[in-house]
Each structure stands twice: as structure tokens, then as C-alpha cells.
Amino acid sequence: MAFTLPKLNYSFEALEPYIDAQTMELHYSKHHQTYLDKFVAALEKYPQLQDQKVEDMLKDLNSIPEDIRMAVRNMGGGYYNHNIFWANLASESKMSPEVEKALLDSFPSIEEFKKEFETKALSLFGSGWTWLVKNPEGKLEIINTSNQDNPISTSDVKLLLALDVWEHAYYLKYQNRRAEYVANWWNVVNWDHIAQNL
């Protein structure tokens, strides 16, 4: 079976005080694990899908048998989105000149980019994700998706940055203060990961 939880490059405590260890542990070993388990269970009947990449399934959901399409979208999406989310985090990372330039090609300033990203995350009703993506024209854009939907299911974009804005990502430490969670999250963004994906 090809699907496993990714190994984290940092400990659960490493992102303190911005993301607390207890949230990290629950998020990874309970929430993410559950998405993975349910995704794997959905594929049981379809061995031919078990060797496919989750990314390829999400890019072409119409090719997935109808009886498991929603499970692949929700559970496969949950599995894949969290893989990206963990890779987007680091205890220490600096924005490289290359990433700064790419952001300034699409946004008036880094501050404006961050403000727009935060506003977008705060405007998301219910559960979902805020993304920085590179569109087919090479411009960077900020978009929201609901639930565990991924932008690659509806458009041909490259994923650069993913912020989990489900309450399970922040509630223990921040309760209803999503704005504070989002503002603090900038301190643990892995800018190197974005550079690799530009």
C-alpha cells in the first residue's frame, strides 16, 4: 500500500508557541490519520486505484468510480491537503529573494500579500483551506476552497502554500480567534518549500 502519513521534519513541539504541541499531535496522529484510513478504506474495492497518486485522482475526480468519488474527494483530499500543510511548516525559515520577487510580481508588496492572504482566510465560512497558487499564466493568486477540496480539482494551478483553516487546526490554543492563528502562522511558514515549487 503506497499511502502513508508523511514523516514530519520537525517535532510536535518545534512550532511552539505559534502552533502548540498538543494541536500538532492531535492534528497529525488523529485527524490526518483518519483521513488516510478512510481514503484507504474507500479504495479497497478498487485495487487498480491503489497504485495511483492521490494527486492524480484529485485532478480527475470524474474518472473515479461514482460510489467512492465523494470519499476520494473528501478523504483523499484531506489526506493530500495535510501532506502539503506539514511540508509548508518549519520552525525556522526565511523568505529567499527568489520567493520575494515572485510575490512582488503578483502583489504590490509583501505586506499587501500577507494582508490579502489573511483577509481571504478570515472570509472563509465554515471549514476549508486558503491557498497561494501559481496560475497557468505564471501569476500568483490566493484562493479559498471549502471542506477538503483542493484547487487542482478545478483548475490547472501549482500549489505553493496551504493554510488549514479548519477549527481543528487551531481551536485548542486560539479558540474562536482565527485571526490570531493566521497572523501567528506566518512565523512557521516554510518559505524554502515555496521556493522549490515556484
Ligand SMILES: [Fe+2]
Ligand atoms: Fe486539518
